Amino acid sequence: MSFRKNLKKKIYSGDNFINLSEVRYLPRWVILVIDIFLVAVSISFSCYLIEKLSHSTQFVFYNALHMYLMILGVSIGFMFIYRTYSGIIRHSTFIDLFKLFLATFSTTIFVGIVSYSFKLMTGQRMIQMSIPFLAVFFATSFILLFLFRLFVKEFFHLIREFRRSTLRKRILVFGIDEQAVAVARAVLDNPHLPYHIVGFLTQRHDIKRAHLLGKPIYSVEKIRNNTKDDLLLDGILLVKEMMTKEEMNNWVNLFLEKDLQVFTSPAVQELQNVDLQGSIKTLQIEDLLNRKPITIVNEDLKIRHFEKSVLITGGAGSIGSEIVRQVATLNPSLIVVLDQAETPLYEIEMEMTNKFPDINFKFVLADISNRHRIEPLFQQYNFSMVYHAAAYKHVPLIEENPHEGVLVNILGTKNLATLSSQYGVNRFVMVSTDKAVKPTNVMGATKRAAELFVQALQNTENNKTKFITTRFGNVLGSNGSVIPHFKKQIENGGPVTITHPEIMRYFMTIPEACDLVLQAGTMGKGGEIFVFDMGEPVKILDLAKRMIKLSGFEPNLDIKIIYTGLRPGEKLYEELLSDDAKTLATHNEKILISKDPNMEFEDIEKYTNQIIKAALRREKIQVVQILKEIVPEFKSNNSIYEVLDK
Structure with a gap:
């Protein structure tokens, strides 16, 4: 909208307020009129100054009116020639300044030539003290024209900066x-x-x-x-x-x-x-919790995966999908990504086929508790590495459905581990959790039982597979973890819910966790449980307060914090090592090997068969009872299964 149309609209609409920042640009004719006025002012100023300097009462011009018209006409002519009025003033550049210089200089020279020619023809001076006059006129007109543009440019800059600073x-x-x-x-x-x-x-x-x-x-x-x-x-x-x-x-x-x-x-x-x-x-809170990633320069990592066939279970989950991404960079011959979640599996398929078009992928929708579904994969693809990240991990849900936790976390692990041993897989790496240490919930106990089965299988006759377990705490940004949960609550205006004011947890990043899994698969000799030095645990209440403040709110003023009580099976503090476990150092000070108590294969085999049968019958109490026999340190907390501990 032009200035004229904008002004007309404002007047006739009854709105007397004109927002100067809405004016797009001054019309060219307005700029030309202002420039002509400034040239006229320059002529008058030059006349006045020369008369004062010459101490003469005689007017500078031989014919004042004609000279005014002549100089203005010449100026207008050169303004048209150099188009000094055509630029948008607020965006003036050195080119626009140079045009002004050429126009005023050309005008001055032309008027000087006319004045000198007039003297030659008539013998009279057209302009008294013509050279000083022309010098003053040139300087005055150029400065005024320049200052006009500078003023407009700075004015709009100040208006723009004012709007920016207020908004x-x-x-x-x-x-x-x-x-x-x-x-x-x-x-x-x-x-x-x-x-x-x-x-x-x-x-x-x-x-x-x-x-x-x-x-x-x-x-x-x-x-x-x-x-x-x-x-x-x-x-x-x-x-x-x-x-x-x-x-x-x-x-x-x-x-x-x-x-x-x-x-x-x-x-x-x-x-x-x-x-x-x-x-x-x-x-983000992750920026404060992140530490320098633990990396191990290990050429053997590439050798273990280069041109090898790799199976990754739970490959559509937070940990599993990152393992897929990292393994894809090691140029394996085949990556089989297995998961029972259809939509996330499709999403990781789209991502991987776009990012790594040269890698051979197979995306398999399957349940690891169904041995008949997954055994053909071992028969067909001759896996060299198996990364087992598939698991049920949500404590309250598994506390209510212990049989489902057993079928996935124990039976699923048993299927994958025994098939890996049977088909000569070189290395089997299991992803475990700190909740498996002195578990207070069914989920942690099922993961500990899976650890015991994998460790026991390591020492069976004719086994050539190296079974390795990695154990770590909460992962930043993983599906269902506390930080994304808090973010959603803050975005919705609160309240932020915490189970207990004293609850504490360890945290690590997804890339760190997956780096540990891959490195452990290379470092392990078989039967180890690798644990990660996760630094100091974080108090969840402090975490919530900082997240609220980082979002620009005040805890308990803008966003309320409420305590809901410990959930079934939840404990205040997680541990990475059991009390009776010994640790061995590795060549990286941040990675330790936990020497937890283990079981004979015959014993764990007997127990797992019993608990799987109970799980298939959906006998919750019997499932948990057998689980407590497998994992004697499993003591239920804030759960209906506490009666089984008495």
Whole structure:
């Protein structure tokens, strides 16, 4: 909409308010009229100045009216020639400035030639002190025309910046090094970002009244000694690569205490290859819990998988799908992905066939408790590696349906393990859980029973398969885990539900967990249970509070936290090692081997046959009773099965 149409619409619609930021551009004729007026002002100023300098009462021009018209006409002519009025003023560039220079310079030279020619023909001066006059006219007209454009450009810039600052989050950039300055420059140069940088934040105390990119630099003491309202701030922008996780945790604690949101940006090298708008994000709790991934440089890992056939059960789940992704990078001859969840299996199929078109995949929809369904896979594909990640893992559901937990976690594991031994699979790697240690619920007990079966099978006669178990805690972002659950509750406005204020859990990332599984499969000699040093456990209440604050809310004010009581089978603290277990070190200090008590194969075989029969009959009490005989340390907690412990 043009300025004229916009103004007309405002007047006749009865709306007397005109938003200047809505004006697209001034019409060309308006710019031309203003330029002509400024040239006229320049002529008058030049006349006045020359008369004062010459101390003469004689007018500068031989014929004032004719000269005014002549100079204005010449100026208009050169304005048309160089099209000085055609650009959008608020976006003026050096080219527009150069056009102004050419137009005013050409006008000055042309008028000088006309004046000199007039003197030659008539013997009279057309302009008194013509050279000083023309010099003053050139300087005055060029400066006025330039200042007019500069004023309009800066005016609209200020209007735009004002709108940005009122509609966007006011943030400080943490740091004054090259990375921080480069990220800040990228934000300032992008008008579409919902952030307005008001300054920089530094730990240094020797910087006073200093500026970067025209923005003030503040000491951290300003944050410590003022409230959010005093600071007129919404948040802080961090470059994650600039600090360690410990440093980030310390700073985030301070910012959250001041109710400031924390935003993160990748390093400037990454910004060159990604969309800036999508790369600046609200700090996630995973950023604070993540540690440096445990990686083992092991060439044998590639050898174990290169041109080999690999089976991954539970391949559509959180852990299983990441194992699929990592194994695909090792160039196996075949990856068979097995899962009983149809939609997730289809999704991982679409992802893998797009990402790894050169890898041979087979996606199998099957239940591992059905031996007749899975044995043909072993017969057909001659697996070298089996990664067993399929399991039922949700504690309350398995507590209510123990027979289902037995059929998948015990019978399914038994089927896969015995088939692996029977068909000469080189290595069988089972994914277990810290809930298998001194279990207080059916799910953990079924996983411990599966561990016992796999360990016992290792020592059977004629077995050549190496059976290896990995055991770790909660995985960040896995399906059904606490962090995605809290995120949904916060997005819905709360409340955030916690079972107990003192409950604590270990956490690790999905890539870390899967890296451990693959490395354990290479390191293991057979029969080991590998456990991971997961650092310090995290209090779930503290986790919830930080997640609420990171989302820009105040715990128990904006988002309520309520306690629902421990669920059946749930315990306050998880453990990675049982009390009577010994540990052996590996060549990586973060990975240990747990020497848990084991059972003879004949005993565990007898027990598993009994519990599977009970599970098929849906005899819940008998299932749990046998499970307690298999796993003597299994003591039910907050469960109907506590009576079986008396």
